[in-house]
Amino acid sequence: MRFPRFFTKKRGHRRTDSHAWGSFAEGLFYALLVAAGVVFGLLLVTGAVTYAPADPDSVVLQRGYEWWMWLLTLLIPVALLAFGGSGLVRVVRTWGKSQEHRAAASRTVILDGLAGPAPAVPGHPGVPSCDNLENSPGIVLRYRLPLESPENWTLVGLGLFALLWNAVVVVLAVGVGADLVGGTTDWFLIGLLVPFVAVGVGGVVLFVRATVLSTSVGPTHVEISDHPLVPGMSYDVRLGQGGAHLFRSIDLGLELEETATFRQGTDTRTQRLVVRRVPVSRWQRVQPVPGGSFEARVAVTIPTDAMHSFSSENNAVQWRIVVRALPDRWPEFTRVFPVVVVPVKAVATTASPEAVESLE
Amino acid sequence: MNGVDAEHGDGHVPAVSVPSFPRIELRFGHPGRGYQPGEWVTVEYCIEGLRGERPRALERSALWYTEGKGEEDLGVHFFERFCTLETIDRVVPEGTFAFQLPTSPLSYEGVIVKIRWCIRLRVFFESGRDHVSEHVFTVGRVPPSVLP
Structure with missing residues (x-):
């Protein structure tokens, strides 16, 4: 030994x-x-x-x-x-x-896994499960795809920050007020309160602005005729964009995004990179019907050479339908609708275990 | 053949630099090492340079692993271990095996995520060291990704 x-x-x-x-x-x-x-x-x-x-x-x-x-x-x-x-x-x-x-x-081992296990589509190892994408029926087409918008998370984050920060400000303000009522003036506490109030007001302003931005442009709905998707196949996609304002442009397309989770020192980081963009349709000078929404129906074809969706603990390859809109008086926004692409059906076998036995 | 030989357990050393390590020749049923999902893969191999040293066990496996920026993930699709005297004699120094590929994942050459399929033959010796030989092949025909 x-x-x-x-x-x-x-x-x-x-x-x-x-x-x-x-x-x-x-x-x-x-x-x-x-x-x-x-x-x-x-x-x-x-x-x-x-x-x-x-x-x-x-x-x-x-x-x-x-x-x-x-x-x-x-x-x-x-x-x-x-x-x-x-x-x-x-x-x-x-x-x-x-x-x-x-x-x-x-069956599957993850070397120093950083995230939880990813459920797979039955019969397709490594392809992420699409249960969460198929549990909402559409109005016209079969499925209504769920929205995965980073703007919503920003809104939640800003709201939480404004709430927690201003709670601290209120506690400080109560302390200062109690001192003043008692006839004493703690200048250090008052000096501390001023920047805290400024940051608190800034947080509220940012939260209100983000809320107005996300609500004023109206909701975006995407429905699809079938799911999961297969390379080379075409699918009907229905886009609905709410809002009372004029949109300078609305783009709908497919994107392939790679995600890698890795350790950097003691931190765990995730990098996302869009490696393929497939434009589908573009509308210009769009004015939704007052009280209604802009509706469009297009055919989306998955490229024949497309990589299928893949997900393991630390790596992922994901397809998504992306809607980018530029309102007339508001900044551009992006709304993402993940989809799952499964590989093309397996080919016929060219050898059998019996053939191998004969070689031995 | 496109393989990587390495000593394991106490380090990876290219087999060619140390003559006492065995050399594993492996031949795929397809000359181009390109397969489609669901297809049968047949493999013939020959272990040379054992120099009388008796292997304690042999492992034959087919697996995929990720490469790139993220931490490595690995999934074994086919695995066989031979560790008795009788079975070892049947698979060393040469042998053949076959397995059917799954429908996924396909080989993928992305920008920060890559998926590779390979055959690994791992020989364990009585001395405690082990020697692994890795032979990459492709599943499917997905073109490499490039930044748009």
């Missing part, structure tokens, strides 16, 4: 550090947690301190803990034992097994 080397070589971009040392260090870490849990628990149960601090001359023979106090006290050692024990079992179970062996046992 040869002792494993501590430092190893790199091969391209692939990680090739010593798995033996890595597993050993991981096992040692979990073993230490278990040991800490055992020691901590024994100390608590047996009692390391057997005298009363208030009366050092007296020996304590029995301590009057309630049952809930015991539970609370044992919470930390039990958590250490559970975490360390489960980790130790996992290290022992995977010890000496190759990457493929471990992956085969769990």
Whole structure:
């Protein structure tokens, strides 16, 4: 048996550090947690301190803990034992097994996974599930696609920020007001209050502006005749754009976006990159019907050489229908409707297991 | 053949630089190593340079893995492990195996996400070291992505 080397070589971009040392260090870490849990628990149960601090001359023979106090006290050692024990079992179970062996046992293994597992379309490994995209029927066409708009998240974020910040401002203001009513003036607190109020007012203004922007241009609806989509096939898409204003232009197209999640130092980052744009239709000088909305129906063809949708824990390739509109008096906005593209049906087989047996 | 040989467990070292490591020749049923989803893949391999050292186990697998900016994900589609004397003699030093490809994922050459399919043969020796040989092939015909 040869002792494993501590430092190893790199091969391209692939990680090739010593798995033996890595597993050993991981096992040692979990073993230490278990040991800490055992020691901590024994100390608590047996009692390391057997005298009363208030009366050092007296020996304590029995301590009057309630049952809930015991539970609370044992919470930390039990958590250490559970975490360390489960980790130790996992290290022992995977010890000496190759990457493929471990992956085969769990069908898919994620190396240092950063996100949760992605459910797949049955019969299409790696293709993300489209359950959430098909649970809303359309008015005219079969499905109404859900909206995935980053503007909505910005709106929620601004609203939360304005709410929390101004709650702090109110607490400070109440303190300053109480001081003034009591006849004292805390200039430091007043000086602190001024920038806090300015930021709070700014937050409210930004939130109101974002709300007005998202509501004034009206909602966008997209319906599709079928789902999931297949390369080379055409689908009817119905666009509905609400709003009382004139739109200088409205563009509808397909986009393919790659998403990669990676660690950078201690941070987890996600990069998104649009690698393919397929323009479908463009309308100019659009004036929705007063009280109604602009309606259009177009055919969208998925390119025959399109990559199918793919999703694993840290990587994804996603297709989406994108609507970009430029209102006459408002900034341009983008609304995204994800879709799932499945691969073209498998071809007929060209060999069989019997043919392989004959080779052996 | 388009393969990468490496010693594993205590490091990756190109097999050609250290003559005592075995060399694994692998031949695909398709000369171009290009397959369509659902197609059967047949593989013949030959392990040379064992120099009398007896393998403790052999693993044959077909898998996809991601490359690019994100953390690596990996999915095994086909896996066989031979670890008894009787079975080892049947698959070492040469052997053949076959498997049917799934419908997805297809090989993909993206900008920050790439998906590759490969065959891996991993030989475990009595000394404790192991040697892995990786042979890439393609599934489907998706053209490489370029920035618009």
